[in-house]
Amino acid sequence: MQYSSMTRRGFITAATAAFSSTVLGAPAPLSTPLGVALRQEPLPFDFEALEPFMKASTLRRHYRETHAQYLRELELALQTEAMTVGNVVSLMPGMDRMIQPQKSDSLMPIGRLVSQGLSFQAPQTLSKESVQTIRRAGGGHINHTAFWRFLCPPDSGPSGPQGRAARAILEDFGSVKAFRQVFKETAMNHVGSGWAWLVYRPDGCLVTSTTMNEDNPLMKDHIPWHQSGKPLLALDLWEHSYYEQYGEDREQYIDAWWKVVNWEFVNRAYAIVTGKV
Numbered sequence: 001m002q003y004s005s006m007t008r009r010g011f012i013t014a015a016t017a018a019f020s021s022t023v024l025g026a027p028a029p030l031s032t033p034l035g036v037a038l039r040q041e042p043l044p045f046d047f048e049a050l051e052p053f054m055k056a057s058t059l060r061r062h063y064r065e066t067h068a069q070y071l072r073e074l075e076l077a078l079q080t081e082a083m084t085v086g087n088v089v090s091l092m093p094g095m096d097r098m099i100q101p102q103k104s105d106s107l108m109p110i111g112r113l114v115s116q117g118l119s120f121q122a123p124q125t126l127s128k129e130s131v132q133t134i135r136r137a138g139g140g141h142i143n144h145t146a147f148w149r150f151l152c153p154p155d156s157g158p159s160g161p162q163g164r165a166a167r168a169i170l171e172d173f174g175s176v177k178a179f180r181q182v183f184k185e186t187a188m189n190h191v192g193s194g195w196a197w198l199v200y201r202p203d204g205c206l207v208t209s210t211t212m213n214e215d216n217p218l219m220k221d222h223i224p225w226h227q228s229g230k231p232l233l234a235l236d237l238w239e240h241s242y243y244e245q246y247g248e249d250r251e252q253y254i255d256a257w258w259k260v261v262n263w264e265f266v267n268r269a270y271a272i273v274t275g276k277v
Contacts, residue, residue, distance in 0.1 A: 012201070036145050038078075040071060049153040053256040055245040063148070066240055070140030076209070077133035080127055090133030091138050092218035097129050100124045118239045135222065139214035143195055146216075146234040153260035161263055165270035172206040183208045183233075184254050188260055198233035198266075201226070210237065230273040232266055 021111040042160060043063065082101050085091060091098070120161060126134070160176050161169050173179035186198035190210040199217045209217070209227040212218050220228040242253035 020238070035089045036142050038071070038075065038085060038088060040067060041145060041148070043148055045151070045153050047232035050151065050260045053154060053259045054151075058241070058244045061237075062241055063144075064102055067141070067144040070137045070144065073133055077130050077137065081130050086141055088138055089218065091134050092142070092216070093220050095134050095138075096125070096217075096221060098126050098131075100126055133221070136214050139216055139219065142218070143214055143216050143234060143236070146231060147236050149265055150234055150262050153262050154259050158263040158267070161270075162267050163271075164274070165267045168206055168270065179208075180258065183235075184251075186210055187237060187254055188251060189234060193238045196237055197227075197231050197233040199227065199229040200232055200270070201229040206232070230269075232269050232273070233261070 029146075038064070047059045047063075049061060050056075074088070124240065127259075161168070166176065169176055169179045173182060184196060186208040187210065190196065192212065194212045195214075195216065196208050196210050197217055199209055201207060207226065211217070211223060211227070215222055216234075217223065217228050217231050229249065235254070237250070239248075242250070246253040248257070
């Protein structure tokens with residue numbers, strides 16, 4: 001099930017530098033366009049730094065085991081297809097139509113292929129299995145990378161959105177308090193595993209939404225159009241992210257998560273996606 005909450009006035013092309021430097025760009029100067037590399041970024045905080053709101057043992061297992069496993073699966077799928085990628089974000093849109101890398105002999109002129117007794121191979125899309133793995137494991141790697149970037153130790157930064165990000169939230173939701181309530185309701189109404197997002201849509205509206213499993217707003221071919229766009233906030237709704245500490249109490253987990261949201265990065269992401277840096 002996917003749940004989307006529309007605002008009052010309410011990653012199309014994920015390979016672009018504009019999006020790559022937002023939620024999927026590492027905490028770096030605004031002018032530095034970065035995406036998600038085929039590696040895990042070192043966390044900018046110690047596992048214990050988010051206590052008591054997020055348990056260190058949960059974070060350690062989440063980062064070292066869950067996230068790392070998604071990355072290993074993605075690397076294997078890309079190796080199987082003989083693919084190399086600098087920015088994993090570029091795999092998200094149009095993965096079903098992605099073309100397999102061609103063998104070196106298929107790049108030769110047709111006349112030379114015939115003279116050497118070789119056959120011409122028409123371009124082939126990725127196998128169904130590879131697409132499924134890229135969707136699951138690639139999405140998992142991107143989503144977790146975003147999740148870590150939107151976290152920071154409590155009381156280490158702004159307590160809420162500021163500047164233009166704050167004004168946009170006020171315009172679309174009425175108040176920061178109302179936004180938090182809508183986001184929380186969106187996350188609470190999601191059934192099963194998945195993610196909750198604040199998304200900047202191509203039409204300029206901010207919306208809250210959820211995706212199933214490891215899908216994300218970049219996957220425009222796999223999610224409703226009104227949920228696709230550029231993420232400005234990401235919350236992991238899989239039980240592995242909170243069950244050890246909060247059991248089945250997702251609401252308590254969400255309330256605690258607000259205490260460690262990296263609002264400085266939200267502000268930075270909004271400035272970049274709107275081109276106002």
